[in-house]
Amino acid sequence: MKIRQGFVSNSSSSSFLAVGIDRYSKYFNKALEAIDFYEDWQKVEDLEPKFNHYDHGQFVSKETDICVINDDANFVGLLAGKRFMRNMKFSQIQTEFRDKMKSLGVVIPRNEIKLRYGKSDGC
Numbered sequence: 001m002k003i004r005q006g007f008v009s010n011s012s013s014s015s016f017l018a019v020g021i022d023r024y025s026k027y028f029n030k031a032l033e034a035i036d037f038y039e040d041w042q043k044v045e046d047l048e049p050k051f052n053h054y055d056h057g058q059f060v061s062k063e064t065d066i067c068v069i070n071d072d073a074n075f076v077g078l079l080a081g082k083r084f085m086r087n088m089k090f091s092q093i094q095t096e097f098r099d100k101m102k103s104l105g106v107v108i109p110r111n112e113i114k115l116r117y118g119k120s121d122g123c
Contacts, residue, residue, distance in 0.1 A: 015117070015119055016058065016079065016117065016119070017079070017084070017117045018069060018075060018078060018079050018115075018117070019077050019090065019114070020075055021076055021108060021112055021114070022076075023075070025108075027101075027106060027108045027112060028076065030106045031101060031108070034101065034105060034106045035068075035076070035104065037050075037051070037061075037068050047059055050062055051068075057070040060079070064100055064104070066100060069116075077097055077116070078097045078100075083096075097113055098110060098113060
């Protein structure tokens, strides 16, 4: 599998590959709460004490490396591109995400954790 690196500088969106849960999972709101991400934030600056902002709606927790993708919080998980490049398997990334969430008090069944890819919209 080839994984594209880099980005188009004038693009208003960014591609992502991630392992985690989407907003339709019954564990989604608990996951957001566990990493202190609240959908009603007003400005990117409000999140910067706890999150790195990677443009185009991707926010990565400085403490846990868990990512929220899209500015309206459609997905919570781990960015997987670099992990796949280090030859990690999907099941290993799935376990890593599950273990991180469990350490925060949110137990997510393995069958809820999915691979997602697509574009995250600009903020």
